[in-house]
């Protein structure tokens with residue numbers, strides 16, 4: 417056997433050994449996930465020294481390509497709809513656990529964190545909560561008892577498996593001149609429903625981190641009102657631990673200064689902050705539903721791509737800078753293939769708000785989010 421042949425064999429052998437070692441350390445799902453992007457690392461790995469990176473999911477995302485993709489990029493999940501009051505508690509005597517359970521089981525199996533979303537909201541809430549058997553509106557006492565039963569049952573079921581809950585969602589009014597939203601919760605209970613929701617959740621799981629969650633929290637006029645509510649709760653020793661900035665943003669807002677101010681303001685109350693529902697729409701923010709205007713197209717132009725890239729780069733650099741206070745970032749949906757913003761608020765208008773394209777491949781903006789100086 418000549419020397420060269422021997423060297424070649426040793427080299428080939430060691431490559432085989434190295435390959436076996438690599439394959440040995442990965443699960444089949446991990447290997448498949450790597451095939452998606454050609455890069456074995458995912459968002460969660462780049463952000464490992466900073467904070468967990470999560471994504472909102474539906475039960476349909478828990479198998480096949482979507483599941484591999486989730487496991488490559490994220491180490492936290494939020495059920496997009498499965499734990500909202502309507503889907504999980506459609507009738508007073510009926511809890512529908514299937515979808516929520518499937519998400520929690522998936523997370524447990526793969527070692528992901530779960531954010532619970534949500535326990536008290538004015539939307540996707542079943543009518544039975546607010547009415548009695550004759551259709552008459554219930555009293556404050558009855559409504560708070562129902563809220564307590566709901567929160568206690570749901571939080572208890574996932575105790576130890578869900579590390580954080582969005583307890584109250586969107587209680588502040590859209591009108592800058594008003595304070596709390598005039599929801600049925602407010603009409604029947606006044607401000608007390610907020611305090612009670614946090615107390616019930618804390619009693620059910622004293623270890624869960626409890627959030628108040630809202631949108632447009634970086635607009636100064638909304639931020640001041642959320643701050644006012646938080647200060648009131650903190651001063652009254654209500655068990656609230658953190659504020660969720662939903663972060664349904666657009667390429668036009670928020671500014672860097674607005675985002676920094678918001679995080680600092682809530683931190684000044686001793687609260688943590690998370691980005692709970694991140695997406696960056698290519699259109700200006702709108703809320704009222706409408707149809708497409710003549711000539712209006714949903715196009716992801718190079719100019720909008722550039723604007724979106726700059727905005728993502730800016731906000732992630734602020735997230736990293738604020739890592740002491742900012743304890744998590746969650747995206748709302750997996751990729752541009754399908755997002756709630758495709759329909760909302762303009763029916764039929766496509767949006768492109770996320771880091772991955774319609775084939776789950778990383779967009780240019782992804783590179784900007786993962787390439788940064790440590």
Ligand code: GLA
Nearest residue numbers: 496533585631662664693756
């Ligand atoms: C709000 C809610 C979310 C979701 C989005 C739209 O932000 O908190 O649960 O419904 O609207 O998908």
